Amino acid sequence: MSIVFLLIPLGIVLMAASVVALFWAVDSGQYDGELEQEGRRILDGESDEDVTTRWSPRPPT
Amino acid sequence: MTNYSAFTVQGMHCSNCARTVEKSIGEVDGVKRVTVNASTAQASVEWDHSRASLQEIFDAVRRSGFTPVQLAEEAADAERLARRSALKRIGVAGLGMMQTMMFVYALYAGGAHGIDASIEQYLRLTGMLFATPVLFYSGAPFFAGALRDIRRRAVGMDVPVAGALALAYTVSVFNTLRGRGQIYYDSVTMFVFFLSAGRYVEMIVRQRSLNATEALSHSLPATAAVMRDDGSIERVPLALVKGGDRLSIAKGAVIPVDGSLLSESALVDESLITGESTPLTKGRSAALLGGAINLGHPIELVTSAAAADSTLAGIVGLLQKAQAERPSMARTADRAASIFSLITLVLATAVAISWGLVDPSKALPATLAVLVITCPCALSLATPATVAAATTRLSRSGVLILRPDALERLARVDTVVLDKTGTLTRGLPTASIRYLAPGSSGEQALAIAAALERSSEHPLASAFAPYALTAVTANETREYAGRGVQGIVAGRTWRLGQREFVAELCPKDADARIGGLVLGSDSGVLATFHTQDTLSEGAGAAVQELRNLGLGLVIASGDTEEAVCEVARALGVHAWSGRVSPNGKLALVKELQGKGHRVLMIGDGVNDGPVLAGAYVSCAIAQGSAIAQAGADLLLVQTSLSPVSVAVRTARSALRTMRQNLLWALVYNISAIPLAALGWVAPWVAAIGMSMSSLIVVANAARLAGPDNRNTRRTREGVGAGLPDVHQEPAR
Numbered sequence: 189m190s191i192v193f194l195l196i197p198l199g200i201v202l203m204a205a206s207v208v209a210l211f212w213a214v215d216s217g218q219y220d221g222e223l224e225q226e227g228r229r230i231l232d233g234e235s236d237e238d239v240t241t242r243w244s245p246r247p248p249t
Numbered sequence: 250m251t252n253y254s255a256f257t258v259q260g261m262h263c264s265n266c267a268r269t270v271e272k273s274i275g276e277v278d279g280v281k282r283v284t285v286n287a288s289t290a291q292a293s294v295e296w297d298h299s300r301a302s303l304q305e306i307f308d309a310v311r312r313s314g315f316t317p318v319q320l321a322e323e324a325a326d327a328e329r330l331a332r333r334s335a336l337k338r339i340g341v342a343g344l345g346m347m348q349t350m351m352f353v354y355a356l357y358a359g360g361a362h363g364i365d366a367s368i369e370q371y372l373r374l375t376g377m378l379f380a381t382p383v384l385f386y387s388g389a390p391f392f393a394g395a396l397r398d399i400r401r402r403a404v405g406m407d408v409p410v411a412g413a414l415a416l417a418y419t420v421s422v423f424n425t426l427r428g429r430g431q432i433y434y435d436s437v438t439m440f441v442f443f444l445s446a447g448r449y450v451e452m453i454v455r456q457r458s459l460n461a462t463e464a465l466s467h468s469l470p471a472t473a474a475v476m477r478d479d480g481s482i483e484r485v486p487l488a489l490v491k492g493g494d495r496l497s498i499a500k501g502a503v504i505p506v507d508g509s510l511l512s513e514s515a516l517v518d519e520s521l522i523t524g525e526s527t528p529l530t531k532g533r534s535a536a537l538l539g540g541a542i543n544l545g546h547p548i549e550l551v552t553s554a555a556a557a558d559s560t561l562a563g564i565v566g567l568l569q570k571a572q573a574e575r576p577s578m579a580r581t582a583d584r585a586a587s588i589f590s591l592i593t594l595v596l597a598t599a600v601a602i603s604w605g606l607v608d609p610s611k612a613l614p615a616t617l618a619v620l621v622i623t624c625p626c627a628l629s630l631a632t633p634a635t636v637a638a639a640t641t642r643l644s645r646s647g648v649l650i651l652r653p654d655a656l657e658r659l660a661r662v663d664t665v666v667l668d669k670t671g672t673l674t675r676g677l678p679t680a681s682i683r684y685l686a687p688g689s690s691g692e693q694a695l696a697i698a699a700a701l702e703r704s705s706e707h708p709l710a711s712a713f714a715p716y717a718l719t720a721v722t723a724n725e726t727r728e729y730a731g732r733g734v735q736g737i738v739a740g741r742t743w744r745l746g747q748r749e750f751v752a753e754l755c756p757k758d759a760d761a762r763i764g765g766l767v768l769g770s771d772s773g774v775l776a777t778f779h780t781q782d783t784l785s786e787g788a789g790a791a792v793q794e795l796r797n798l799g800l801g802l803v804i805a806s807g808d809t810e811e812a813v814c815e816v817a818r819a820l821g822v823h824a825w826s827g828r829v830s831p832n833g834k835l836a837l838v839k840e841l842q843g844k845g846h847r848v849l850m851i852g853d854g855v856n857d858g859p860v861l862a863g864a865y866v867s868c869a870i871a872q873g874s875a876i877a878q879a880g881a882d883l884l885l886v887q888t889s890l891s892p893v894s895v896a897v898r899t900a901r902s903a904l905r906t907m908r909q910n911l912l913w914a915l916v917y918n919i920s921a922i923p924l925a926a927l928g929w930v931a932p933w934v935a936a937i938g939m940s941m942s943s944l945i946v947v948a949n950a951a952r953l954a955g956p957d958n959r960n961t962r963r964t965r966e967g968v969g970a971g972l973p974d975v976h977q978e979p980a981r
Contacts, residue, residue, distance in 0.1 A: 192368065196375055203344055203379070210340040214333050217282070220293060 251281060254303055255293045255329070258285060258315045266315070273313035277301050292317070316472060316484070335449045338387040342442035345383035346435075352376045353435040373425045373432055380434035384418050388441040390448075404590045412594065413620035414440060417932065420613060433617065436932035440621055443940025447630070450947050473505045474498070476549065494552045498543045507539045508550040516545030585628060589918070593623040600926045611928045618925035622935035623918055627942040631910030634950035639903035641954040646892040648868075648883055655882035658866040659900035661847050665795055665893075666838055666860075668852035669806030669816055672870060672890065673788045680712035680766075684777040694776035696721040698768050701736045701745045712778075733766075743770045784819060787891045792820045794894035801846070805829045805837055834860040851885075851893065868893060903953055910946045917942045 267285040274283045279300025285292040310317040352372045394407030417433040424430030472484045476495040515531045597619045604612035682691050695716035700723040702713045726736035733746015744751045751769040766778045803824040806813045810827035817825035838848050850864035861867035861881045869881035924930050
């Protein structure tokens with residue numbers, strides 16, 4: 189059973205990582221608009237060069 | 250370095266438009282990210298402060314053929330931040346909840362099968378580790394709310410929530426630290442998660458309805474073309490127009506601000522403000538009213554006051570006021586929730602004491618279950634959620650709710666009284682021949698009239714446009730304001746207009762047929778025309794739909810009996826009366842209401858002020874800011890009647906939903922309390938039950954907002970599209 193002494197802290201680290209990822213995603217504005225819109229964008233059928241949306245690599249200050 | 254800005258883009262109709270705008274903004278150097286949402290008409294841009302300016306971005310939008318409008322930025326920002334922090338709180342609560350449940354379940358299983366004491370303590374500590382951030386980060390709003398309530402010496406629903414959370418957490422921590430006893434980390438995290446999720450859904454529904462209303466108020470001219478000293482024209486937000494600014498007004502545009510005319514002359518339709526249906530000719534430095542429509546050539550004016558003081562600001566103010574007021578039913582529910590919360594606290598104390606005497610080991614779980622399960626969240630969500638959803642639905646179809654209780658009353662209406670002019674008829678005249686000089690051709694007469702009217706800006710001119718012939722043209726046309734037009738056709742001077750005006754040209758025919766427009770030359774009167782207003786588009790279908798809803802219909806108009814009868818017959822309405830003064834209309838409505846009918850009055854909001862105020866519920870057609878004084882309960886943003894039946898139907902289902910919700914909330918709370926008090930419900934089951942009851946209420950209400958957004962686009966056309974009401978033949 190001593191394996192839980194390793195696995196649970198690992199789980200905690202993973203949790204912390206997920207929270208950080210969530211905060212990044214929310215702060216970068218991914219959930220600001222309508223969620224369907226990004227999906228629809230693909231169906232609009234334009235080539236990559238036309239896509240003008242660029243996600244900023246880091247959260248806005 | 251990075252700036253963020255959100256603004257509205259006017260004129261977009263589809264996702265392709267949105268893409269065009271996106272592309273155009275994306276090409277601006279320094280723009281990092283841009284999203285344009287077609288359905289909310291919102292653009293959000295992040296850009297590098299040092300490489301681009303908002304001005305350049307706005308220019309890019311204009312280049313793509315649309316108009317950017319700056320929203321009240323702080324409001325949009327605050328909304329966005331609130332949404333973001335709510336999402337983070339939910340995320341943390343959800344992740345924490347899943348972890349906590351895992352450890353607590355292991356403890357339960359361990360309790361049943363035997364577990365090493367050190368592992369048990371380890372799992373408890375881990376549970377505490379996960380529950381703590383959930384409580385203090387995700388649960389913070391509940392504690393803040395409870396504190397606020399306590400400071401105001403009121404009991405809101407946050408008080409029992411915060412109480413339950415604090416109690417469960419404190420006991421769990423105490424038991425964790427001393428190494429024995431029950432822990433409730435799972436209940437704490439679940440409660441926080443489901444409650445936050447419910448509140449998030451409610452916030453989204455509310456924000457959406459606010460946005461929909463805001464989008465509608467933006468269909469008023471949101472910007473004005475201000476002329477700078479160097480002759481350049483700049484479009485600035487209406488709010489920034491100051492007294493003394495020079496504005497340029499395009500043909501057909503709404504004059505946004507009160508001012509005086511700089512151009513030589515102007516033809517304006519002030520029916521929106523004054524109710525005067527005849528277009529007026531204004532000379533240089535005459536006063537122009539904000540809200541009037543410029544019917545003639547483009548003009549310039551100098552504003553006499555800031556936009557905020559303009560009569561047109563009335564509508565927006567009205568909307569804001571309407572949003573600030575809360576429906577009486579919601580207030581009742583709030584009071585009920587407050588009383589209920591108090592009862593919950595008393596009850597929980599009673600349960601704690603009773604169990605303490607009977608079986609102390611069960612006292613805590615039973616008390617927690619009572620506190621959690623009886624949270625009156627569903628009760629206080631029932632009405633606001635329904636109203637918000639119905640408001641969204643209505644504003645999508647072009648109906649604004651101005652009075653908080655209008656929805657409830659609209660649902661109970663059984664009779665509709667309709668004004669005719671401007672309501673059923675559309676103010677687009679058609680011409681027909683009434684009298685024709687012997688031996689002449691009607692086609693020829695209409696063609697001459699069309700030629701004379703071609704360059705005229707007068708609304709009646711459009712009646713002749715369909716009859717124009719290329720072979721017949723007029724030269725040297727001159728317009729005599731309020732009298733008629735004169736021009737030379739095939740070498741002969743013709744006049745079209747008032748009888749006296751034409752008679753000056755051909756005195757021998759001075760008493761030709763009375764009424765209508767007279768067309769004559771120096772050789773006599775050729776013809777007289779009858780101009781008639783046509784039914785507005787969709788009026789027939791709209792009336793039929795109202796009838797299908799089981800509503801009685803009455804037409805009341807100040808127009809001639811003949812004209813009213815014609816319209817009534819065309820629409821299949823049997824009850825009508827003509828030549829009714831505004832007070833007569835009020836008397837008619839009062840009489841109907843005296844007989845026990847609940848009357849919905851639909852009118853133009855200017856002449857019908859008293860009757861709109863006197864009716865059980867009233868609906869004004871948005872024809873300018875005078876509606877601010879009209880006392881209408883509802884406002885039709887378009888000049889079309891078709892949204893009325895949608896509104897009645899939505900109001901009826903809203904009332905039904907509201908009742909369902911309240912009933913459900915009451916039944917749930919009342920039936921759950923005994924179960925919880927008897928200790929049959931574990932705290933975590935209570936958390937799920939409470940949250941589910943709230944979610945059911947919100948989901949039931951959300952059905953109203955529905956996927957039906959067929960009318961989204963039409964609502965953006967706006968008040969400015971309102972045409973002048975020219976049924977009564979204007980003086981020429």
